[in-house]
Amino acid sequence: MRSAAQAPRRRPDLLPYIMVAPALLVIGAFSLLPTLYGVLVSVYRVEFVQLLTFVGVRNYVDVLTDPAFWNSVRVSVTFTSCSVALTFVAGFGLALLGNQxxxxxxxxxTITLLPWVTSYVVTYLIFRWILNADFGLLNAALVQGFGLPRVNWLGQPALALAALVVVDVWRAAPYAMVLLLAGLQGIPHELYEAAAIDGATRVRSFFGVTLPLMRPTILLLLVLLTIIDFNVVVAMLVLTGGGPGNATEAMSLRMYNEAFTYARMGPASAIAMIIFAANLVLTGVYIRLLRSEHYS
Structure with a gap:
């Protein structure tokens, strides 16, 4: 006989799962299935959209032994490192100002957010006009205002990559500001008052109160910016097309060119899987750091 003190077993409530199912189906159809198909294409020789011959890891071998791919890795790492660092500094400065x-x-x-909400393509087209070597606004200011010679901003390898970084920082800094501003506003004001009572200056309060409490937000922002910049393709496609030469051809643009310029879908999918693996590693590092921060 069942004990009177024993509570009856509750039947599982299926309603939440039913409500979530449509969203999961949409995510699976537009995210998971293309990813799985990309894995499949990366191990086949493909002609247009037809899978012809299973080649195993041959596409990966071809990609990893291609000097152009390693050049794209160098460009991606350089662009991402510079852009993330400068975007973080600019975003933090804007967040501190916005918190005053x-x-x-x-x-x-509102004005600060305009670069982020403006269409990417429109933004890059405007900057392509500004940086144009012949009739660009920047060269016009240098020549007419200061008597300096014209500079081919997008025609020299180092300057072209630097220009891409500057444009990306201008566009992404407002996004960083929003996340960091949310973190700043989550810090209790009483902590700053207590630090001031203890004789801490504003600089010491920043390093002793603000930065430690902002660490989870900073980690999240750095990972998101890294993933976004590591996958950037529109900026390079519109501003430089990967040139001059291959000086600004990042991994994502290399993947685009393999697929749509050279019609080599197999190697393009292999590059896509390598980028996907890099994103997974970055996400794993973030989760590990966040857990260590939570339990420390």
């Missing part, structure tokens, strides 16, 4: 009791704080935040 400014008279026009709302207007400041």
């Amino acid at each position: 009791q400014l008279r026009f704080r709302s207007a400041f935040r």
